[in-house]
Amino acid sequence: MRLSEKAAFFCVYSKYLFNYFLGENIGPNVFNLKFNMEKKVCLECEETIRGRSDKKFCSDACRTSYHNRTNIDKPEVIKFIDYQLKRNRKILKKFYSQFSENKMEIPVKQFTHMGFAFDFYTHKEILQSNEFVFCYEYGYNKIDENKVMLIKQSPFALGVELFA
Numbered sequence: 001m002r003l004s005e006k007a008a009f010f011c012v013y014s015k016y017l018f019n020y021f022l023g024e025n026i027g028p029n030v031f032n033l034k035f036n037m038e039k040k041v042c043l044e045c046e047e048t049i050r051g052r053s054d055k056k057f058c059s060d061a062c063r064t065s066y067h068n069r070t071n072i073d074k075p076e077v078i079k080f081i082d083y084q085l086k087r088n089r090k091i092l093k094k095f096y097s098q099f100s101e102n103k104m105e106i107p108v109k110q111f112t113h114m115g116f117a118f119d120f121y122t123h124k125e126i127l128q129s130n131e132f133v134f135c136y137e138y139g140y141n142k143i144d145e146n147k148v149m150l151i152k153q154s155p156f157a158l159g160v161e162l163f164a
Contacts, residue, residue, distance in 0.1 A: 044069075084120040085135055091116045092138035096150050105147040127151070 040049045044062035049055050057063040091114050095106055111118075121133045132139040132151050139151040 081120065084117050085122060088116055088120055088135040089138055092135055092140065092150065096138055096152055099150065105143060105149060108142070108146055108148055111148065 042058040042062050044066040047058050049058050123134050125132050130141050132141045137153045141149045
C-alpha cells in the first residue's frame with residue numbers, strides 16, 4: 001500500500017472508530033475498502049507518474065522534450081514576432097519602473113539603443129486625445145520625434161496610469 005492509500009485508509013478507519021465509540025455502525029465492510037486510485041501517465045513517455053496529483057510529466061527531461069516537440073510547429077515568422085513583442089514589452093517595463101516616479105520624458109534614442117522596434121505592437125488606443133501604442137499592458141505616446149511618454153494599463157481593472 002502506498003503512503004497516500006495508507007493515509008486515506010487511516011482517515012476512513014479513524015472515522016469508523018469515532019462512529020463506533022458514539023454507538024453508530026457505518027457498515028461491516030469498512031476494513032475491506034478498495035481505493036480507486038486513478039493512475040496518471042506521463043504525457044511524453046507514458047510511464048506511470050508518482051507524486052503530486054496534478055503532475056503531468058514524470059521528469060524534467062520529459063517536460064522539456066514535450067514542450068520542445070509541441071513548439072517546433074510554429075513558423076519562424078510567428079516566433080520572431082513573439083520574440084520582438086516580448087522584447088518591446090520588457091524594454092517598456094524597464095523604463096516604466098525606472099521613470100515612473102520621476103515623471104520624465106524619455107528620449108527615443110534610449111529605446112532604439114536597447115533594441116526597441118517601434119513597428120511591433122499589440123494594439124493602439126486613443127486616450128485623452130492622444131494615440132498610444134501598446135505592447136500588451138505597457139504603452140507609449142511619441143510626444144515628438146525625440147521624446148516618448150509612458151503608460152501602463154491595468155489588464156483587469158479600468159483605468160490607466162500615465163507617466164511622462
